[in-house]
Amino acid sequence: MTISLLDGALRVTIFYDEHEGKFEDNICVSFVEDCPIDEKVLKGDEVNIYITPQQARALAEALLAAAKDSEAGVGEAASND
Secondary structure (H helix, E strand, O other): OOEEEHHEEEEEEEEEOOHHHOOOOEEEEEEOOOOOHHOOOOOOOOEEEEEOHHHHHHHHHHHHHHHHHHHHHHOHHOOOO
């Protein structure tokens, strides 16, 4: 699955890497940045991190919770007002 962020300048691709299947951290989160150098967020054009299934679930749950809070207008930022 690929998600485009920052007006298309950053692509995040998440996939199970079968070549890394023998390792516990075999889910790849790949960040590819395609923008002018002065707009870059990352040091490299492509950065890959590998996470475990448990970490992937925790990340997914955190994102879903933040999305739910955002849609409801609640959360850390809203509670500080």
